[in-house]
Amino acid sequence: MALSASSSFLSGSITLHELKAPWISSVRLLDQSLVPSLPWDSYRRRLSVKPVCAELRRSDSVVPLAAPVLVPEVEDRVETEDYERLAKELEHASPLEIMYKALEKFGNDIAIAFSGAEDVALIECAKLTGRPFRVFSLDTGRLNPETYRFFDTVEKHYDIHIEYMFPDAVEVQALVRGKGLFSFYEDGHQECCRIRKVRPLRRALKGLRAWITGQRKDQSPGTRAEIPVVQVDPSFEGMNGGVGSLVKWNPVANVEGRDIWNFLQAMNVPVNSLHSQGYISIGCEPCTRSVLPGQHEREGRWWWEDAKAKECGLHKGNIKKEEVAQLNGNGNGATPANGSATVSDIFNSQNLVSLSRAGIENLARLEDLREPWLVVLYAPWCQFCQAMEGSYIELADKLAGSGVRVGKFRADGEQKEYAQRELQLGSFPTILFFPKHSSSPIKYPSEKRDVDSLTAFVNALR
DSSP: HHHHHHHHHHHOOOOTTTOOOOBBOOOOOOOOHHHHHHHHGGOOOOOOOTTTTTOOOOOOOOOTTOOOOOOOOOOOOOOOOOHHHHHHHHSOOOHHHHHHHHHHHHHHEEEEEEOTTTTHHHHHHHHHHHHHHHHEEEEEOOOOOHHHHHHHHHHHHHHOOOOEEOHHHHHHHHHHHHHHHHTTTHHSSSHHIIIIIIIHHHHHTOOSEEEEOOOOOTTTTTTTOOOSSEEEEESSSTOOOSTOOOOOTTTTTOOOOHHHHHHHHHOOOOOOGGGGGGGSSSOGGGGGGOOOTTSOOGGGGGTTTTOOOOOOSSSSGGGGHHTTBOOOSSOBBBBOOOOOEEEEEEEOOTOOOEEEEEHHHHHHSSSSSSSSSEEEEEEEOOHHHHTHHHHHHHHHHOOOTTTTTEEEEESSGGGGGHHHHHHHHHHHHHHHOOOOTOOSSEEEOOOOOOOOHHHHHHHHHH
């Protein structure tokens, strides 16, 4: 985004059709139109806010006991908003306009969820609206040092106080004593995330009527492709309790990641130093790593799992019921027991051999192959398998007639247990090379899945 584009954005007249970049920030300003004839500085005041986890409102009536008062019974009338209609109306609105609408509508009962990553754009956007706003964050106790320093930088840059939520110490203690510090590497990340993130978030949202997130459709095609700019939260409750008591705003839902970064650079907004080290999607330190050029940003999260839904539970409402049915107990993706799936198969080429269970077993059993084989273990619904489809097909075409056979084996569903036990399957995709005169396949160790990297791997072993 050029600076000229930022100027249009600041004017408030630009829409997402003209500029796909929205943003955020926190300031405490008094509407100058209320005091047009008096100096602004003399009316600057710090906004007093209740904690995010405030108790539910009470409606105790205060009536003098000595004077009986007859009050006619009046039926409570609660104004309801059609948020599906509002989402359609704001579908092409700029993030700034969406942010202003959210802050205007909910005032002190709404807060921005800040993760310490690129959703600092939300804080910048909130600042640009000129309206008061609140920011909260979940401190899991396992964040990177760079993230903690970034929190401090953001507070000083915007002159705000981030409202931190912490996990229950007793629950964390029980988990660590019972399973150790890194149990999520063995049985999935869901339990740890539930204790350190989901439950603290639930407490935070109990003190609000609405919250603002940095979700984007392009962050996770498997779970976020259909998120609206505003919705009734499908998973959490607000201060009034019950289904429908919390509204969720996603001002940058329709913005692409590159446009977020163009905006941050144009506005000279502070960013987490981890981004310069290849981190895009940033979570807890043990569960986040940098991604390589060409990899999807969510591939750096929970990389040891082959989860179709790369979510920690904060936005579990994004996962459709039929997708939840495909997740097994430890959070790893799996198709139904019969191996069927509604998605189309991938890696289709005349130079690629589709191996059956019997075929891959024979290949693994033989110790004297006529030709070496390169085989990808995949699941067609996996976005990371889909991302490497083009390069793998190109490699197969390149190796045609070279003496190296290229194949694929669908290793999800009922084949998954076998692939994990016998074929070194850790996550999808897993690439194996079966050399001549060898009793076991060699697993491709790198995350680089471009043609040149895969070719170098094959040439080193053929």
